[in-house]
Amino acid sequence: MSGHESDASSRDGRTEPSTTVATAMAPDGxxxxxxLVELDHLTKRFEVKQGVFARGTAQVHAVEDVSLTxxxxxxxxxxxxxxxxxxxxxRLMLRLLDPTAGTVRFEGQDISRIxxxxxxxxxxxxxxxxxxxxxxxxPRKTVGQIVGAPFAIHGQKGAKTRVQELLETVGLSPEHxxxxxxxxxxxxxxxxxxxxxxxxxxxxxxxxxxxxALDVSIQAQILNLLRSLQRDFNLTYVxxxxxxxxxxxxxxxxxxxxxxxxxxxxxxxxxxxxxKHPYTAALLSAVPRASIGGRERIVLSGDVPSPVDPPQxxxxxxxxxxxxxxxxxxxxxxxxxxxxxxAAACHYPLERWPMTDDEIRQAEGAERVSRPHLEGVVHxx
Numbered sequence: 001m002s003g004h005e006s007d008a009s010s011r012d013g014r015t016e017p018s019t020t021v022a023t024a025m026a027p028d029g030x031x032x033x034x035x036l037v038e039l040d041h042l043t044k045r046f047e048v049k050q051g052v053f054a055r056g057t058a059q060v061h062a063v064e065d066v067s068l069t070x071x072x073x074x075x076x077x078x079x080x081x082x083x084x085x086x087x088x089x090x091r092l093m094l095r096l097l098d099p100t101a102g103t104v105r106f107e108g109q110d111i112s113r114i115x116x117x118x119x120x121x122x123x124x125x126x127x128x129x130x131x132x133x134x135x136x137x138x139p140r141k142t143v144g145q146i147v148g149a150p151f152a153i154h155g156q157k158g159a160k161t162r163v164q165e166l167l168e169t170v171g172l173s174p175e176h177x178x179x180x181x182x183x184x185x186x187x188x189x190x191x192x193x194x195x196x197x198x199x200x201x202x203x204x205x206x207x208x209x210x211x212x213a214l215d216v217s218i219q220a221q222i223l224n225l226l227r228s229l230q231r232d233f234n235l236t237y238v239x240x241x242x243x244x245x246x247x248x249x250x251x252x253x254x255x256x257x258x259x260x261x262x263x264x265x266x267x268x269x270x271x272x273x274x275x276k277h278p279y280t281a282a283l284l285s286a287v288p289r290a291s292i293g294g295r296e297r298i299v300l301s302g303d304v305p306s307p308v309d310p311p312q313x314x315x316x317x318x319x320x321x322x323x324x325x326x327x328x329x330x331x332x333x334x335x336x337x338x339x340x341x342x343a344a345a346c347h348y349p350l351e352r353w354p355m356t357d358d359e360i361r362q363a364e365g366a367e368r369v370s371r372p373h374l375e376g377v378v379h380x381x
Contacts, residue, residue, distance in 0.1 A: 034108075036204055036236050037070040037093055042102035044088055048308065061307045062088045064260040065102070067335075070204070075230065075237040077251030077268070079244055079283065081304060085260040086240045090206045093238065094126050095119055106204075124154060124200035131209040133189035137181040143167070143192055144177040150199040166195040170225060187218035194225065198233070206238045211246060223250055244287050248272055253341075256280050259315045260307060262335060266342030274353050276344035278320050278360065281353065298360075314347070321361050322348040 044063040063085045070076050070093075078086045091097045093104060095111055103112045106122060130136035137146055144163050151159035164174035170191040181189055190210060197205050207226065211219040227250065229235060241247050247254060247268075254271050256264040256279065264277040275281045285298040300319045305311055311318055317328040324347065333345045350360065 034072070035069040036072045036107060037238075038103075038105040039066055039068045039089075039093065040103045040105070042066045042089070042092055042104065043100045044085075044092055044097060045100045058308050061260050061310050063092065064310075066257075066260075066262055067102075068255055068262065068265070070236060070238060071252075072203075072236055073230075073234055074252040075239055075250050077247040077254040078238065078240045078257060079242060079247050079254060080257035082242060083304065083307070084257040086242075086257055087208055088260075089257070090128075090208055090238055090240055094128060094206060095122075096128075124150070125202050126204045126206070127197040127200070127202040128206045128208060129190075129193050129197050129210045132213055133186050133193055134181075134213075136193055137189055139181050142178050142180055143172075146181070146192060147195045147199060150196065154200065156200075162199070163195075166198055167192075169198070169229070170195045171221075185218075186214050187221060190214065190218075190222055191225065194222075194229070198229065201233070202235070204236045204238070206240070208240045209242070210239075212241065212243065219246065226250065244272075244283055256283070259305060259310055261315060261345070263316065263346070264342075264344040265335065266339075270339060270342040274339065274342070274350075276338045276342060276349040277316075277346045278322055278350065279316050280344075281350060281355070281360070314345075322346075324348065 042063060043065055045059040045061055048058050048060055050058045066085075066089055068076070078089060080086055088097065092099050095104065095114075099112055103110055105111065106126070111119065111122065144160065147163045147166055148159040151157075151162065156162075160177070164177055167174055167176055172188065172191055172195070176184075181192070184192065193210070210226075211222050214222065223246070226237065230237060237250070239247065239250055251268045253266060254264075254268050255262050256271070256277065258279050264271060264275065264280045271280060272284065275284055279300075282298045282300050300321075302319045305315070305318060311329070313330050313332045314320070314328045317323050320328065323329070327347055331347070333347045335343050335345045337343045338349050
């Protein structure tokens with residue numbers, strides 16, 4: 001998601017915004033060694049009815065000005081709270097939803113406005129693994145019919161043999177061909193979903209929280225399966241999750257979203273070891289971790305604002321411990337490079353990690369009438 005301009009200067013403890021990072025830290029071009037998917041200023045808003053008689057209309061700002069690239073063969077993780085726009089971004093990427101503004105390019109081709117007829121040949125290149133392994137499989141159909149559906153839709157022959165090979169590839173038996181979904185466990189059902197996604201040998205697979213409904217031991221099995229399949233078939237993943245411990249196991253780069261916007265983006269280890277955005281720090285502090293000394297998490301007070309009426313300027317400023325009145329609530333921060341392979345949309349990024357409650361607040365000029373409260377000190381994230 002390609003190249004930054006990072007000429008932001010610093011004065012009196014505050015940084016000047018630089019040009020928005022449209023396609024962050026990725027090779028240019030849609031060639032064999034470039035980007036598979038490019039999102040450029042992608043926006044999606046949904047119309048909703050308001051008022052007692054539903055006469056008024058408003059807009060839900062589901063995704064707002066998102067620019068990212070997905071490199072060939074990598075796993076891009078998208079994380080954030082529920083309702084932050086992760087799944088909507090993925091559906092826009094696959095053109096399951098039409099964007100309000102912005103462009104989506106797949107292998108260099110702009111697919112933002114092309115018709116469903118023109119999209120059909122591309123559907124075999126882009127597939128999705130859904131979150132719920134129970135509702136995503138038709139209970140009236142056998143495994144053979146479910147996994148074989150892509151072959152039937154695209155008019156390919158020899159489906160039975162290919163389906164049996166796919167079942168074996170994902171760790172199931174070819175004898176399961178005539179069984180129904182209710183005869184399988186949750187982990188086995190998700191393997192069926194993976195087999196269906198692999199059917200047409202796609203280049204891109206979007207994994208929409210594929211392990212969130214599974215037990216921890218089964219989660220590890222599915223993650224290992226996805227990694228081995230990526231290696232064997234040269235797959236590119238977009239992996240969506242609210243669980244940062246899962247994302248760390250599988251993602252090469254991570255995009256952190258808040259209220260429809262990307263607030264931090266970069267290499268996985270860089271974000272985990274040195275987060276720059278206060279929101280990313282709060283998410284990391286919530287990750288369970290085995291530790292002798294223990295750890296208290298950062299708790300942001302207040303609720304996530306409504307996407308119907310998002311805050312002006314920086315959307316995180318009502319909850320941010322580094323809020324600077326007259327700056328954060330007036331000027332929107334741009335996604336800019338703050339370190340090697342790492343960018344964040346923050347006027348006052350974190351200097352280091354971990355930091356204590358007081359240290360996080362000690363950006364010069366960080367004063368407000370009613371500050372959000374950070375409970376606890378982060379010791380060892």
